[in-house]
Amino acid sequence: MRGWTLATLALAGTAMATSLMPGLVGGAMAQAPVPSAAAPQARPWMDARLSPDRRADLLLAAMTLDEKVALLHGPMAMPFGPFKLPEGAVGSAGFIPGNARLGIPALNESDASLGVTNPMLVRGVEDVATPLPSSLMLASTFNPQIAFAGGAMVGAEARAKGLNVQLAGGANLLRDPRGGRNFEYVGEDPLLAGIMAGEAIRGIQSTGMVSTVKHFSLNDQEHKRMTVDAVIGEAAHRESDLLAFQIAIERGDPGSVMCAYNMINGVYACEDDQLLNKTLKQDWNYQGWVMSDWGAVHSLEAFVRGLDQQSGEQLDRQVFFGQPLRDGVAAGRIPPARLDDAARRVLRAMFAHGLFDKPPVRGAIDFAGHAAVAQRQAEEGIVLLRNDGILPLAKTARRIAVIGAHAEVGVPSGMGSSQVTAPYRESALVPLRTVPIGGEGQMATWANVTFHPSPPLAAIRARMDPAVDGAAAASPLTPPAPSRVSFDPGIYPAAAAQEARAAELAIVFVYQPSSEGDDVPDMSLPFGQDALIEAVAAANPNTIVVLQTGNPVRMPWADKVKAVVQGWYSGARGGEAIARVLFGEVNPSGRLPMTWPVDESQLPRPVIPGWGEPAETIVRVDYDIEGSDVGYRWFARENRTPRYWFGHGLSYTAFTQTNLSVKGGATVVASVDVTNNGARAGKDVVQLYLTARPGGAARRLLAFEKVELAPGETRRVTLTADPRLLAAFDEKAHGWRIDAGEYEVGVGENAGEIALRKSVRLSAGRRKP
Ligand code: BGC
Secondary structure, three states: OHHHOHHHHOOOOHHHHHHHOHHHOOOOOOOOOOOOOOOOOOOHHHOOOOOHHHHHHHHHHOOOHHHHHHOOEOOEEOOEOOEOOOOOOOOEEEEEOOEOOOOEOOEEEEEOOOOOOOHHHOOOOOOOOOOOOOHHHHHHOOOHHHHHHHHHHHHHHHHHOOOOEEEOOEOOOOOOOOOOOHHHOOOOOHHHHHHHHHHHHHHHHOOOOEEEEEEEOOOOOOOOOOOEEEEOOHHHHHOOHHHHHHHHHHHHOOOEEEEOOOEEOOEEHHHOHHHHHHHHHHHOOOOOEEEEOOOOOOOOHHHHOOOOEEOOHHHOOOOOOOHHHHHHHHOOOOOHHHHHHHHHHHHHHHHHOOOOOOOOOOOOOOHHHHHHHHHHHHHHHOEEEEEOOOOOOOOOOOOEEEEOOOOOOOEEOOEOOOOOOOOOOOOEEEEOOOEEOOOOOOEEOOOEEEEEOOOHHHHHHHHHOHHHHHOOOOOOOOOOOOOOEEEEOOOOHHHHHHHHHOOOEEEEEEEEOOEOOOOOOOOOOOOOHHHHHHHHHHHOOOEEEEEEEOOOOOOOOHHHOOEEEEOOOOHHHHHHHHHHHHOOOOOOOOOOOOOEOOOHHHOOOOOOOOOOOOOOOOEEEEOOOOOOOOOHHHHHHOOOOOOEOOOOOEOOOOEEEEEEEEEOEOOOEEEEEEEEOOOOOEEEEEEEEEEEEOOEEEEEEEEEEEEEEOOOOEEEEEEEOOHHHOOEEEOOOOEEEEOOEEEEEEEEOEOOEOOEEEEEEEOOEEEOO
16 A cells, blocks of 8 residues: 555545545443453452562563563554454554453554544544644744643643654654644754753643654755655754754653664665664653554564664555564564563553553533633744834724734644644635546645634724724624724735725734645745735735745845744644734744745755656765754854844844853853833843863854743843763764863854853763764
8 A cells, every 4th residue: 555655645634634524433432441440360460569670571471472562562543544443443544453351452543733633533523622822933042841731732632532652743844944744843953852852742742642752863954855865964954953852852752763764874764773773762761662654664674773763654565563573573684672672662651651551531621721821932932033113013903904814714734644623613725736536537635725813904903993893793684883893804915905005004914734645846825825925025024924834934024024924833822922012912032943044045955956856766865964063053164144143033132141250060051131121021042052162163052941931030041061061972982972172162142142152171082872
């Protein structure tokens, strides 16, 4: 069934289910086997006082060969094409059957980082969940507590649906601002990405779930993702993408790691001995299990090279980890100790994260409370990119023209397996492309941009026309009271310009769809929206642009507008969050988690590798061009000036950072005074960077902290660098190496403006990989 792998997995979108297979939605809701109350001596592993290791050993000793093998592979958990919902499955992305004899619960595995999905509406149309903002927006908060809270919310919803594994923790680095899945990831910097992904994972698992971290590793390009060969040297990999995963694993302790579709230096990630056995399991001493991405297994060999479990098995050429694995062990080709190791890893993680002791309990979801979690993420993740003083808006404005991007309906979301069905029925679907999904003439409009129904227009009107908004119409025939906020859909620039001309100020909403399964071809806004902005800005000098994009975009009109607000994909309460920032009810504090290039010519790869080549071509992506200098590190190294640096983001108040002091030795400890000089309370993100080391210039984020300050308040903030960010990875010595000598570090408002710098002496140091 190889043909199902590529596009179709990204299609877990609900729209496809309704348009293509209405008869198949709404699956059986059979309960997964749960541990029965057998006598404790019969199931000694159920003694929760024992360690997860001990419990896993006891259970493993009771298992037959077939029972161990059964734990190591499983199907998709949705009725998809010829496949039925597996018996006993709750219905989600994947399923590993339980074992009634031994009381092993089934694994019901659901996507993803942004909330609990309902692929193909397998659990019925009424089964909805709270959509969080994009993970890139989460990363923009620079606030680990917000990541934890979002994870805990997702975990609670998953459990209320009977699920126990969340396929979350997207931690791939943003190496290309056209990446179709960047919205599921946490930016370009290994420290920020590792901390934010790690905290989100910790939040999910705090509820009694297993979370993954994914997609291990270098799944940084979606275009031709199944045939991409990511080429990179070991040190560069260790100092970039691997460091993000390493930090995420240290902080989050995910029960499972999902390996990626792509190859790394010519070897598939899911059968890469160096990646899985040597780096993850030996160097990092990772105790959990490695599951494959859906359709990423190419051989039984993968098993000895470190993959423990084959997921979504129908998507592969063969169920390698079923009969072939059993035969391999029986014939002595696969060491029995390796089989035990794989099964033990699954069981140990299940014990460690509560899957035996705290089975999920189906129940009601607190949608209002959870929407508040999503809203808080959005409010702290909105980035004020530019402001000529027009923001915050005065509620006294005579007339505001709101234009474009379906702002009357809601806020856009990213597409693919992470897309959440929001708890409202009226989501607008904008078909983007149609995709053949196999069989005679079957086409699915799966690439639908779903707008979560939190319309910015209504939120703006509620502030401008409180009386109008609150007044119920006397009868359907009563004309609505006139609003001070007009709306134009932005389809015809001339019509939008006319609305803008009649208003005191214009707010143009624009959007960029992006999806799992492919990258966007370039950095321009689609649908003629650049021309729309130009026309509106020419008609009204007080024009504000609200970007709702998965990625940075070109902004040829940047100097013609008064303010630009990055609203990302803002989730369940995005419209409300955007309006609160526009009107100053929330002081913006989001910072860019990636560098914003002027255009593609500034990138290490101006053209996406493999673009325009035939489908099955092996696409070599040379990451050694930038090596570990991803994003701002590359711009600094190449002396290029982006439109906005990593870390950039404005506030309605003004901060200053003074009195930097630094201490050296084994690592850098820096302290700085941060003062709020403005009239409003606000949050600043203190960022500590390496700027030079004995070999020459280098730019790396060493530590960061978000601080909230009242007007006039000063606080001394102390930051300690993770020594790995000061070090180089020494391939020969197989570990991190800090050379003794003079280093220069600094603090600043973003990676390009590091105003305060100090040199500091570090002693030589080594650290295990
Ligand atoms: C995606 C994974 C996802 C899996 C299951 C794959 O296509 O890459 O992120 O967890 O499908 O839906």
